[in-house]
Amino acid sequence: MDKQQLETTARAMVAPNKGILAADESTGTIKKRFDSIGVESTAASRIGYRQTFFTAEGANENISGVILYDETLRQSISDGRTVPQALNDVGILPGIKVDTGAKPLSGCDGETVTEGLDGLRERCQEYYELGARFTKWRAVYKIAEGQPSYACIIANAHALARYAAIAQECGLVPIVEPEVLMEGDHSIEACENVSQWAWSEVFQQLYYMNVNLEGMLLKPNMIISGSTCETQASVQEVAEATVRVLNRVVPPAVPGIAFLSGGQSDILATEHLNAMNQLGSHPWELSYSYGRALQAPALAAWAGQEANAPAAQAAFLHRARCNGAARTGSYTAEMEAAPAGV
Ligand code: 5MM
Numbered sequence: 001m002d003k004q005q006l007e008t009t010a011r012a013m014v015a016p017n018k019g020i021l022a023a024d025e026s027t028g029t030i031k032k033r034f035d036s037i038g039v040e041s042t043a044a045s046r047i048g049y050r051q052t053f054f055t056a057e058g059a060n061e062n063i064s065g066v067i068l069y070d071e072t073l074r075q076s077i078s079d080g081r082t083v084p085q086a087l088n089d090v091g092i093l094p095g096i097k098v099d100t101g102a103k104p105l106s107g108c109d110g111e112t113v114t115e116g117l118d119g120l121r122e123r124c125q126e127y128y129e130l131g132a133r134f135t136k137w138r139a140v141y142k143i144a145e146g147q148p149s150y151a152c153i154i155a156n157a158h159a160l161a162r163y164a165a166i167a168q169e170c171g172l173v174p175i176v177e178p179e180v181l182m183e184g185d186h187s188i189e190a191c192e193n194v195s196q197w198a199w200s201e202v203f204q205q206l207y208y209m210n211v212n213l214e215g216m217l218l219k220p221n222m223i224i225s226g227s228t229c230e231t232q233a234s235v236q237e238v239a240e241a242t243v244r245v246l247n248r249v250v251p252p253a254v255p256g257i258a259f260l261s262g263g264q265s266d267i268l269a270t271e272h273l274n275a276m277n278q279l280g281s282h283p284w285e286l287s288y289s290y291g292r293a294l295q296a297p298a299l300a301a302w303a304g305q306e307a308n309a310p311a312a313q314a315a316f317l318h319r320a321r322c323n324g325a326a327r328t329g330s331y332t333a334e335m336e337a338a339p340a341g342v
Helices: 003-012 027-035 045-056 083-089 120-130 150-171 186-209 234-251 266-277 292-302 306-326
Strands: 017-024 063-068 093-097 101-104 110-113 136-141 173-178 255-259 285-290
Touching: 003 063, 003 093, 003 136, 003 150, 003 255, 017 292, 017 306, 027 045, 045 292, 045 306, 063 136, 083 093, 101 136, 110 136, 110 150, 110 234, 120 150, 136 150, 136 186, 150 173, 150 186, 173 186, 186 234, 234 266, 255 266, 266 285, 266 292, 266 306, 285 292, 285 306, 292 306
Parallel strands: 017 063, 017 285, 063 093, 093 136, 136 173, 255 285
Antiparallel strands: 101 110
C-alpha cells in the first residue's frame, strides 16, 4: 500500500468544487430505473446511457470520480475506448462498487448485512489493474420499532472496516457508506440518534482494523426527517443536524464527506449541501456522491434515445454545476433556470 498515493487520491476526490457521480447501480437497480422510462435494460442500453455521462464535455469541472459497476468497468464507449480510459483522458477517477449487496441478517427481522468480503482482495487487485483507483461499499440501516438492532449496527460496521482495510491494501481509496434510510415516518431526531450510533460504531471498527483515515472518504446520509414523517425539517435544520453529528463522530483526519442523496429530490439534495457549506468552518470537505440526484433529470431527458444524448448531458452538467456551487455555499435558486438543450 502506498499511503501517500491513497491520501493524494482521497483529497483529489473531494477537490474544490468537485464531487462524485454514483453510477454503480447493480443490474437489478438499473433495470428499475430503465423500467421507469420504459426502456429495456441490456448491456448495450446500459453503456449507451452511462456513456452520456462519461463523455459530457466539461463534466470534469465538477466531477472528480465516477463509481462504476463491475460490468461498466469492463465495457467500452462507442469510440472504442474502455470506460476507465475515457474517464482518465479527462482527469476523472474511475471507481468501483465492490460489495455484493445487502443480504438478510439472520435473526434480525427484515434487517440486512452487506456482503462481499469473500474473494475481495483478489477482486480489488484485478480492479486496480483495470484502472480503478477507489472503491465503494454500502451498508443499509432502516429505522423501525426496535430497529436498527445492535446486531445490524455491529455486523455492518465490522464488514465496512474489513472492506476498507482490504481496499487500502490493494491501493484503492475506500468510500465507506453507512446509509440510514430515509424511508419511514420517523422524526429527524430519530435519524440523528441512529446515524450517530451507526457512524460511531463504524469509526470504532475502522480503528480496530487499522484503516488509514487520511486515505478514505465517508459517504453518509444526511440527517433528515423520514420520508413520510408529518413534520419535515427545514433545509437549515437538516444542515445543522448533519454537521452536528459529523462533528461528534468523524475525526478531522478524514479528508472528506461525500453525501449520498438517498431519494431526496435533486434540488433538495443540492440545497442541503449548500446550507451545510454555509455554516462555517469544518475540518473535512463537505461534498457529494449522488446517484439519483445527479442522474434523474438526465435519465428523463435521455429516454432511451441516442439522439437525446446532448439533452441528457446538458441536464447532467447542470446538476453537476449546481452541486459544484453548493460545495462553496454559493448555489442559488436562480441557477435552476433551465440550461440550453433541456
Ligand atoms: C447508484 O446507486 C447505488 C445503488 O446500488 P445498488 O444497486 O447496489 O443498490 C447506490 O449504492 C449509490 O451509490 C448510493 O446509495 C448513492 O445513490 P443515491 O441515489 O442515494 O444518491
